[in-house]
Amino acid sequence: MRAAVLRENNQIDVENVEEKPLKHNEVRVKVRAAGICGSDIHKMQTRWKYPLPAVMGHEFAGEICEIGDNVDHLKLGDRVAGIPFLPCYSCEYCQKGNYSLCENYEMIGSHYHGGFAETVVLPKNNVVSIGDLSFEEGAMIEPLAVAMHGVQGIEPKLGDSVVVFGIGTIGILVVQALLVAGVKSVIAVDISDDKLKEAKSFGAEFTINSLKENLEEKVKEYTNGAGADIAMECAGSKITQEQCLRIVAKQGKIGYLGIAYQDVLLPEKSFENIFRREYTIKGFWNSYSAPFPGREWTNGxxxxxxxxxxxxxxxxxxxxxxxxxxxxxxxxxxKETFSKVMIKPSEIKEEN
Structure with a gap:
């Protein structure tokens, strides 16, 4: 089969690779769409720690083209999204259903060949039906589940005001998931006017360009002086990771979804706000819960x-x-303005 192979940092070659033999409890999926994730970029450039050569791609969807012997709930041609996370099912966290915290997990697209290929092999429990959704929508269920994991975990209430930092793909999905959850208003924060315009089109009530406007003053203005009930950090920037601690109201909540790529040093006032305002701070990793893969996926x-x-x-x-x-x-x-970039291993009319 044809696959985009990562040979070493920053070197990707499309070439023929041998298809993995199918085990009795596995299925082979013909990949129709696979998204490039921001984490793919970081790993490809400097942070790859898995065996090489490798095929990346953990956001993908397609149709089942081969079924193992011990698979009875799926059939050829089923339209599915791939679930890239492979929990061990045996560590203490898996035993409690906290799969996102598995101590021995592996990943399709890291430990095993992923979706930047014509086909990918998955355990039978690692696909979920997408029904009549397009394959491109199916490929976006994985990042949507990441957003859902954070929103469901922060437990917003009806009437809450929420600041979302970082209006990339995850940030936009968090905005939408918050509105579905019934929050009163979403305030989008970014340094790109184009991204903020996009956030407005997806339902954000207010926007703040933190390079051009005073962040704390604008949040107070939009929350009647109280500060936000919740902040969701989706940028993975040490700047926004600290800013969250300055704009949340007393007894407010902060959810961190963005990966930290640098040390985060806190000014005295920001740190003091944690206890003086009695913040609840939660981190969100991956997108899984019980029963696997979790309501993040099924609700999404x-x-x-x-x-x-x-x-x-x-x-x-x-x-x-x-x-x-x-x-x-x-x-x-x-080189160009972009949002989600889809790799199309096999083009079909539906996506034109």
Whole structure:
């Protein structure tokens, strides 16, 4: 089969690779769409710690094209989203159903060949039906589940005001999930006017460009002087990770979804706010709960089917598999404005 192979840091070659033999409890999925994640960029550039050569891609969807002997709940042609997370099922966290915290997990797209290929092999429990959703929407269920994990975990209440830092793909999905949960208003914060305009189109009531406006003053203005009930950090920036601690009201909540790529040093006032204002601070990792893969996945799919969460509008580029390296170059060098970039191992009419 054809696959985009990571040979070493920053080197991706599309070539023929041998298909993995199918075990009795596995299925083979013909990949129709696979998204490039921001974490793929970081891992590809400097942070890859898994065996090479490798095939990345953990956001993908397609149709089942081969079924193992011990698989009775799936059939050929089923339209599915891939679940890339492989929990051990035996550690103390898995035994409690806290799969996101598994101590021995592996990942499709890291430990095993992922979705930047014509086909991918998965355990039978690692696919979820997408029904009549498009394959591109199916490929976005994984990042949607990440957003859902954070929103469900922070437990927003009806009438809450929420500040969302970082209006990338996850940030936009968090905005939508918060509105589905019934919050009163969402305040989007970014340093790109284009991203803030996009947040407005997805339901954010207010926007703040933190390079051009005073963040704390604007949040107070939009919350009648009280501060936000919740802050959701989706940028993975040491700047926004600290700013969350300055704009939340007393007994407010802060949810961290963005990965920390640098040390986060806290000014005295920001740190004091944690205890003087009695904040609740929670981190959110991965997107899984019990029963596996969790309501993050099942609820997310239903919200998309019901039209409550929009995914297709977030896709800016559709790139053939053979041009995967060019797609990564574009994203790394920011040669064009982009949102979600989809790799298309096998084009079909539905996605045109």
């Amino acid at each position: 799919i239903e919200f998309v089917k019901q039209g409550k969460i929009r995914l297709k509008e977030l896709i800016s580029h559709r790139i053939p598999l053979e041009e995967t390296k060019a797609a990564f170059d574009m994203v790394v060098n920011r």
